[in-house]
Amino acid sequence: MDISVCIGSACHLKGSYDVIKEFQELLKEYKLEDKITLKGAFCLNHCTEAVSTKINDGEVISMNVDKVKSLLKKVAEENKWNI
Numbered sequence: 813m814d815i816s817v818c819i820g821s822a823c824h825l826k827g828s829y830d831v832i833k834e835f836q837e838l839l840k841e842y843k844l845e846d847k848i849t850l851k852g853a854f855c856l857n858h859c860t861e862a863v864s865t866k867i868n869d870g871e872v873i874s875m876n877v878d879k880v881k882s883l884l885k886k887v888a889e890e891n892k893w894n895i
């Protein structure tokens with residue numbers, strides 16, 4: 813599974829770096845590094861909802877640092893991964 817975080821200018825200003833850092837830390841903590849590949853993406857055309865993030869080719873999600881944990885928990889639950 814790929815999770816792409818937009819690093820375009822609007823999202824960068826809204827903190828994509830921090831969102832990516834949070835993802836990296838939690839992927840490690842939950843041992844999901846072999847299941848989820850974190851990627852940087854260029855503008856996903858949802859700049860007003862920065863920080864834009866998407867799972868595989870799914871819909872663009874408006875992400876912030878506080879939402880990373882619940883997103884990962886939801887993904888793990890849907891895939892029946894024990895974290």
Ligand code: FES
Nearest residue numbers: 818820823856858
């Ligand atoms: S810069 Fe991230 S959606 Fe446009």
